[in-house]
Amino acid sequence: MSLFSVCRLMAEWTAQYMLIPIFNFQEGLFPPFSNPAGSVADWLGTDGGLDTLAWAYAVNIAFAVGMTNLILVIHLERKIAARIQDRRGPMLSFRSFRELGEDLAGTAPSWRFKQNYTGIGILQNMADGIKAITKELIVPAKADKFLFTMGPIIFISSSVFLLVLFPLSDRFAASSAPAGLMVIMAAFSIAPIGVLTSGWASNNKYSMIGGMRSAAQLMSYEIPLLLSMAGVFLLAGSFDPVVIVEQQQESTWLFGLPMWNFIPQFIGFIVFMICILAEVERVPFDLPEAEAELVEGWTTEYSGIRYMLFLAAEYIRGFAGAAVATILFLGGWAGPWPVPPEIWFLLKVYLILIFWIFIRWSVPRIRTDQILELGWKKLLPLSLINILIVIFMVEIYPYFIEIVTLPEVF
Amino acid sequence: MWISMGPQHPMTHGLWTLKVKVDGETIVDADPELGYLHRSVEKMGERRKYFMNTTLTDRLCYASSTTWTHCYALSVEELMDVEVPQRAQYIRTIMLELQRLASHLMWAGAYMPDLGHITGALYFWRDRELFLNLLELPSGSRLLYNYIRIGGVKRDLPDGFEEKTERILKLFEQRLDEYADLFENSKIFRMRTEDVGKFTASQAQNLGITGPNLRGCGTKFDLREHDTYEIYEEIDWEIQTREAGPGYGDCFSRYMVRIDEMRESISIIRDCFKKMPSGPTMASNVPVRATGEAFRRTEDPRGEALMYVVGDGSDRPYRWKIKSPMFTTISACPYYLKGYKVADIPAIMGSIDICIGETDK
Amino acid sequence: MEIKSFMQKLSSHKGITEVGLIRKSVVKFNLEKEGSKDFFIRLKDDFGFEHCSLISAIDNQPQFELVYHFSAINGSVFVKDSSAAVMAEIHIFLERDTPTVDSISDLWFGANWHEREAFDLMGIYFIGHPDLRRVLLPEGFAGHPLRKDYVYEIHEEEW
Numbered sequence: 001m002s003l004f005s006v007c008r009l010m011a012e013w014t015a016q017y018m019l020i021p022i023f024n025f026q027e028g029l030f031p032p033f034s035n036p037a038g039s040v041a042d043w044l045g046t047d048g049g050l051d052t053l054a055w056a057y058a059v060n061i062a063f064a065v066g067m068t069n070l071i072l073v074i075h076l077e078r079k080i081a082a083r084i085q086d087r088r089g090p091m092l093s094f095r096s097f098r099e100l101g102e103d104l105a106g107t108a109p110s111w112r113f114k115q116n117y118t119g120i121g122i123l124q125n126m127a128d129g130i131k132a133i134t135k136e137l138i139v140p141a142k143a144d145k146f147l148f149t150m151g152p153i154i155f156i157s158s159s160v161f162l163l164v165l166f167p168l169s170d171r172f173a174a175s176s177a178p179a180g181l182m183v184i185m186a187a188f189s190i191a192p193i194g195v196l197t198s199g200w201a202s203n204n205k206y207s208m209i210g211g212m213r214s215a216a217q218l219m220s221y222e223i224p225l226l227l228s229m230a231g232v233f234l235l236a237g238s239f240d241p242v243v244i245v246e247q248q249q250e251s252t253w254l255f256g257l258p259m260w261n262f263i264p265q266f267i268g269f270i271v272f273m274i275c276i277l278a279e280v281e282r283v284p285f286d287l288p289e290a291e292a293e294l295v296e297g298w299t300t301e302y303s304g305i306r307y308m309l310f311l312a313a314e315y316i317r318g319f320a321g322a323a324v325a326t327i328l329f330l331g332g333w334a335g336p337w338p339v340p341p342e343i344w345f346l347l348k349v350y351l352i353l354i355f356w357i358f359i360r361w362s363v364p365r366i367r368t369d370q371i372l373e374l375g376w377k378k379l380l381p382l383s384l385i386n387i388l389i390v391i392f393m394v395e396i397y398p399y400f401i402e403i404v405t406l407p408e409v410f
Numbered sequence: 411m412w413i414s415m416g417p418q419h420p421m422t423h424g425l426w427t428l429k430v431k432v433d434g435e436t437i438v439d440a441d442p443e444l445g446y447l448h449r450s451v452e453k454m455g456e457r458r459k460y461f462m463n464t465t466l467t468d469r470l471c472y473a474s475s476t477t478w479t480h481c482y483a484l485s486v487e488e489l490m491d492v493e494v495p496q497r498a499q500y501i502r503t504i505m506l507e508l509q510r511l512a513s514h515l516m517w518a519g520a521y522m523p524d525l526g527h528i529t530g531a532l533y534f535w536r537d538r539e540l541f542l543n544l545l546e547l548p549s550g551s552r553l554l555y556n557y558i559r560i561g562g563v564k565r566d567l568p569d570g571f572e573e574k575t576e577r578i579l580k581l582f583e584q585r586l587d588e589y590a591d592l593f594e595n596s597k598i599f600r601m602r603t604e605d606v607g608k609f610t611a612s613q614a615q616n617l618g619i620t621g622p623n624l625r626g627c628g629t630k631f632d633l634r635e636h637d638t639y640e641i642y643e644e645i646d647w648e649i650q651t652r653e654a655g656p657g658y659g660d661c662f663s664r665y666m667v668r669i670d671e672m673r674e675s676i677s678i679i680r681d682c683f684k685k686m687p688s689g690p691t692m693a694s695n696v697p698v699r700a701t702g703e704a705f706r707r708t709e710d711p712r713g714e715a716l717m718y719v720v721g722d723g724s725d726r727p728y729r730w731k732i733k734s735p736m737f738t739t740i741s742a743c744p745y746y747l748k749g750y751k752v753a754d755i756p757a758i759m760g761s762i763d764i765c766i767g768e769t770d771k
Numbered sequence: 772m773e774i775k776s777f778m779q780k781l782s783s784h785k786g787i788t789e790v791g792l793i794r795k796s797v798v799k800f801n802l803e804k805e806g807s808k809d810f811f812i813r814l815k816d817d818f819g820f821e822h823c824s825l826i827s828a829i830d831n832q833p834q835f836e837l838v839y840h841f842s843a844i845n846g847s848v849f850v851k852d853s854s855a856a857v858m859a860e861i862h863i864f865l866e867r868d869t870p871t872v873d874s875i876s877d878l879w880f881g882a883n884w885h886e887r888e889a890f891d892l893m894g895i896y897f898i899g900h901p902d903l904r905r906v907l908l909p910e911g912f913a914g915h916p917l918r919k920d921y922v923y924e925i926h927e928e929e930w
Contacts, residue, residue, distance in 0.1 A: 086533070284526070363526075363527065364526040364596070365598075369435070
């Protein structure tokens with residue numbers, strides 16, 4: 001009863017009742033298009049065609065789930081940030097419509113002026129989205145038009161691609177690549193192309209500087225990131241998220257609690273957290289888009305929906321980064337029975353995200369050269385030490401124990 | 411390559427242009443440009459009568475307006491030879507110290523977002539609200555008071571002012587201790603502000619830098635003691651200095667000087683309330699005409715404010731010259747910007763505490 | 772050194788026409804225009820006035836007057852039994868047609884922009900200033916507004 005089987009059933013049902021009749025109808029209609037339409041209908045009847053349709057549905061469902069999580073993440077960030085800063089945050093919600101109606105009709109109670117359209121604030125994101133869509137799309141005069149448009153497209157498409165790559169549990173997987181996590185990290189690394197393109201194509205000194213800084217930071221934090229993940233890969237023996245989570249559920253310690261990877265590989269966990277923060281460009285590592293000296297950096301010249309796509313892509317990458325951290329180190333979707341594993345996974349991801357939100361609003365940002373110094377001089381050696389520890393644990397320790405407990409030696 | 415941090419920029423507190431010449435990320439030269447806010451206050455002051463100029467001086471520096479009115483009132487009182495009664499002097503000192511607290515909180519609230527710490531802005535400005543509410547009680551307005559007049563103050567303090575002030579000061583002291591944990595002890599804050607924007611004390615004196623910027627280099631020079639006015643002689647308080655090393659200061663020492671000054675202001679206000687006598691709050695005969703020339707200087711939260719007034723026998727000033735501490739400090743910016751990175755500019759220029767209203771007159 | 776001996780030592784300098792004491796810690800000098808630079812060099816090097824506070828320009832019709840304020844921060848000149856910092860106030864009178872005077876911005880960097888402002892608003896030219904241009908008013912502005920005979924309507928079309 002996995003996502004794929006549900007989608008396969010949906011594919012069979014829709015193909016049988018909707019798609020194949022349409023294509024068959026189209027076959028007799030337009031002679032130039034008839035042959036392809038007929039063969040499409042035939043292909044949809046076969047196993048391969050139904051599988052492809054099922055995968056298409058699965059990807060769409062995963063995308064929808066990811067986007068819903070995105071809205072929730074943005075809302076959570078704004079509310080928690082506001083509470084840290086001693087204020088309430090966005091308060092526009094469905095209740096505001098009722099209150100607006102009461103105000104217009106004149107039946108508002110007398111204490112209304114104190115309360116000002118309170119609510120949970122879930123509609124604020126929709127309001128911001130509508131505002132972004134209705135703004136004028138400005139392209140600067142001397143900017144390279146093609147690259148100016150392609151920059152955001154590269155950035156957001158590589159980020160959205162991430163949403164369907166990681167599974168929410170062993171049965172909710174929209175992709176079944178055996179090299180799952182490597183594909184995820186590769187998709188993370190496409191982003192500097194989009195950043196550099198947007199920064200350069202804006203024809204603005206500030207944006208170019210911001211783009212270069214961002215690319216330098218992202219590229220120099222890839223190495224400690226991948227090295228700290230290498231420890232987990234060695235232990236699990238595969239890149240597949242399902243295998244990694246299974247490995248974490250096997251080994252136990254204290255009272256039968258499973259030993260998730262953040263305990264033996266503590267150094268790797270810390271290095272990974274810092275590097276993934278730098279990779280998704282959150283404070284304290286967000287100097288490339290710092291408001292203070294570079295006026296938003298490489299996104300300065302973007303307006304309207306393009307700017308919102310940048311922001312959304314950053315939150316999606318944040319979410320994906322937290323998901324990767326959960327799979328690798330926190331046991332993925334493992335948890336006691338009554339709660340379904342998908343909910344466990346999302347709970348852990350949100351825990352990490354809330355921790356990151358706390359850091360973001362409590363700490364100033366670090367200067368670029370200090371970031372690069374931190375990455376090269378401190379995190380790289382630590383991640384190498386982590387790999388050495390894992391190699392010792394995995395390869396050498398069993399032989400060592402065997403040798404030591406041989407009856408001839410002791 | 412010359413980068414222009416132009417008149418419209420989120421970092422530059424106020425309306426001025428900073429052109430920096432960069433070589434990669436390192437700053438090689440700097441060229442500031444002012445004048446966007448020039449309102450010809452000195453020429454306007456020559457057309458208005460002496461007592462009408464107190465509204466103009468409020469608007470010189472909108473972040474700390476009482477100190478400028480006070481400087482003007484002191485220099486005109488010296489010109490006209492007017493003696494201010496004791497109670498008025500105590501009230502003036504209290505308002506000045508409250509204004510100093512509000513101005514330093516405004517500075518801190520503007521400095522934190524430059525470093526990336528937006529929560530800091532909200533915390534400091536939340537506390538500034540407390541002091542603006544306090545300052546509203548005697549004078550009637552929150553930002554531009556027109557409370558200090560030539561010869562004294564406009565009216566006496568309202569009832570219950572002392573209890574309210576004491577309550578707010580106690581709350582603020584606790585909050586200052588919280589902020590010490592959040593900002594000073596934060597490793598990233600120190601990384602951003604230490605060893606950045608250094609200049610030595612002797613360089614600073616030659617460059618014309620005064621006030622907390624000079625005290626951040628270790629020089630014990632405060633105009634409240636070294637050119638004393640009002641009743642600062644009768645209150646025991648100390649000059650706060652910090653230095654980052656022998657004889658020089660950096661952004662962190664300037665930050666700490668202002669935080670220490672805030673604590674000192676709290677104790678000055680408490681002491682004033684204890685020692686305040688009763689009596690009139692305005693001198694009885696303030697003349698309308700004046701002849702001669704006089705100048706006084708006061709310790710503005712930003713440095714040394716000096717006003718030089720020349721009278722020619724009529725009821726309007728003949729010439730009125732305003733000296734703003736930020737004028738010379740901004741002119742010296744090549745000296746403390748050279749050699750640092752572009753990313754350090756907000757940290758350095760924020761720690762200098764710029765207010766363009768007084769610079770451009 | 773004490774303020775009285777400082778007054779005596781400097782009143783014998785060439786070009787001083789008048790010496791007085793304002794307010795116990797401020798010494799006032801009237802100085803001739805020629806050779807004024809030597810006086811300032813002596814003030815800085817021998818007596819330690821390292822802070823240039825203000826340079827004001829006044830338009831006393833029919834002549835200009837420049838008022839310099841310096842202060843001794845480090846206490847090389849002091850007043851007995853008081854912690855007041857000593858200030859020196861120096862007046863220099865200039866003629867109306869082409870008011871020029873030697874610039875002191877190579878001695879005190881703080882005087883640089885004060886002299887630019889005096890040039891900008893009053894039209895006094897400082898010989899030897901490294902970069903004498905307008906500081907508060909925009910470039911291309913005609914006239915010097917703080918003069919008493921400045922009439923706005925004449926310059927209105929130019930600006």
